[in-house]
Amino acid sequence: MKLLNSVGPNPRMVRMFLAEKGLALPSDKLDLIGGENRRTPYTEKNPGGQMPALQLDNGAVIGETVAICEYLEEKHPNPPLIGSTAEERAETRMWTRRIELGITENIYNGFRYAEGLPLFKDRMRCLPEAADGLKAKARDALAWLDPLLAGKRFICGDRLTVADLVLYCCTDFAKGVGQPIDPSLKNVNEWFDRINSRPSAEASLDPDAVQAGMRG
Numbered sequence: 001m002k003l004l005n006s007v008g009p010n011p012r013m014v015r016m017f018l019a020e021k022g023l024a025l026p027s028d029k030l031d032l033i034g035g036e037n038r039r040t041p042y043t044e045k046n047p048g049g050q051m052p053a054l055q056l057d058n059g060a061v062i063g064e065t066v067a068i069c070e071y072l073e074e075k076h077p078n079p080p081l082i083g084s085t086a087e088e089r090a091e092t093r094m095w096t097r098r099i100e101l102g103i104t105e106n107i108y109n110g111f112r113y114a115e116g117l118p119l120f121k122d123r124m125r126c127l128p129e130a131a132d133g134l135k136a137k138a139r140d141a142l143a144w145l146d147p148l149l150a151g152k153r154f155i156c157g158d159r160l161t162v163a164d165l166v167l168y169c170c171t172d173f174a175k176g177v178g179q180p181i182d183p184s185l186k187n188v189n190e191w192f193d194r195i196n197s198r199p200s201a202e203a204s205l206d207p208d209a210v211q212a213g214m215r216g
């Protein structure tokens, strides 16, 4: 099994998940800025054309970060980052879905259609006219989340889960591209600092992140 890896907040999320699990995997590094992920042979393995992917020993390739983490959790259940009971897993999946649909996908598309346009305009259909609205939707969703985090260490209470890693890697990236967390969101900011102080946060940054000008 190996990770098809690159700079970027999504590959970082899987690296952070691996670090929290105490797992190390061999990896092949692709040049994301140069668009290697949008060409063959990568797109033959992952037609989604995005990073990262997990290549299994039987040759199958799993794309999509959360699907990769679900697979890794099934193979390496401890420490649980999705859950050890049906109830815990359902709670984690509920929050991960809310975070991806309401916050992170809007932040990422807001970036791709504005600051990221030079990189993305030839990779996908971009909607520059939607950028401001998508960023505003993400801000609204973070403001919605803020009171729900009151009194909680993590998004799922006392359990660190993949939901925290998805939101952390995105918001850490976002603050460098003009989408910082609103300083008035006390609970979200305190939650961010808690995740940011974990050794896995620093350890998951790609060695080329500074050169690429991104937290990822």
Ligand SMILES: N[C@@H](CCC(=O)N[C@@H](CS)C(=O)NCC(=O)O)C(=O)O
Pocket: 007, 008, 009, 010, 011, 032, 037, 038, 049, 050, 051, 052, 063, 064, 065, 066, 108, 123, 216
């Ligand atoms: N929904 C995907 C998103 C993956 C994604 O957006 N990856 C970025 C890197 S952070 C990427 O590949 N960007 C370059 C591109 O789209 O060409 C997942 O969860 O894996």
